[in-house]
Amino acid sequence: MASRPPLKMVGDLPLIAYFADNWENVENFQAEEGDLLIDTYPKSGTTWMSEIVDLVLHDGETKTSQRGAIFERVPFLEFAMPDMPTVSYGPWADHVKDFWKIRHQRDILYLFYEDMLEDPKREIRKVMKYIGKDLPEDVVEKIHQHTTFKAMKDNPMANYSTIPSSIMDQTISPFLRKGTWGDWMSHFTVAQIEVFDEYYKKEMSDTDLTFCF
Template identity: 55%
Template sequence: MALNKTEGLALDEGERLAVDFVEGILQPVPTCDTWEQIWNFQAQPDDLLITTYPKAGTTWMQEIVDFIQSEGDADRCRRAPTHSRFPFIEWKIPFLASVCWGSWYDHVKGWWDAKDRHRILYLFYEDMKENPKREIQKLAEFLGKSLDDEVLDKIIHHTSFEVMKQNPMANFSSVPAKIMNHSISPFMRKGGDWENHFTVAQNERFDQDYRERMADTTLTFRF
């Protein structure tokens, strides 16, 4: 495995996050330094792995899973920040030819193919937004939990964007500003507003790229 030193990524004014390449994928140096451990990670039969592409609802799913496991106990879910309750592993597995910060296309298609060979529950952000109760119930059943309507409604409330944004155990406000400066870019950012960032030309380029890269899969997304 060759690591090629490259320029850092800006963290804050005057500071930069050191990065390197692992098998052609740009990663933070701490990830590179522990790559052998990550590569050799062996999940246990009762482990639960939340595998999401960065900024694709990861924290939302973590909170929902914790609330399901805690059967709606909000106090228990405030026992520690999200990043302490859910250790992150930026990793690679045999049936997925990319790591966490690699190609989004490879990530979503790889796990879509893998779901037919492994016990994987594939969830969609659009479905979660449309009917959170239905999707949380589906996830609870996958985890072997039977939750009544009162608990489900409590989970929906506590894992809503508005509540999580104010929750210091979920909004990453406990992370030092030199690592994550919320005044520059808040961690809790409401999605679905691509029209405010893409020009018409950029959107056309994206649509074309999406059609080409997703032509070889049965996976479809609602927009």
């Protein structure tokens, strides 16, 4: 079994050494005009959207996407909390509802994973419009082909295969799994579905936000 990475204390907070050694940069970080923040709940298409945004920013030039792994080209602004007994990212419902609530008040582009699967090029055009890029149709198609599930699963710069297996063992579960939606139906029992339905009904009762699942 892989050992845990070493920890260092930052104040009263135990952090993975990599983050602790760079904490000064985190504290001093200042967003600039034009910065883009991709905010997703875990396993909701983060890598997919990151690859699309990176390509749109570089006018669909796929060679530039080979300059480094996706987590280096689009870095994460987060840290790990070891031994946390619950989901460290907080409730899913709070995440999706909070951004939905302020989508018209802030400069926010709200996208759905299911919509991206249904019509990828339509969603790519939404990203282009949001960023302020007007790219020709052949470039849109190029971005689409480069960000299909198969293309990304075969791309070492997108599939996280550059991370040592001691940190991410993809023989247990590949980082890019199936690229579909509704796979929960293959795993949930009838009792679990009933529990989730009750949770969804309760948590989403105060919003007009709906999901296809």
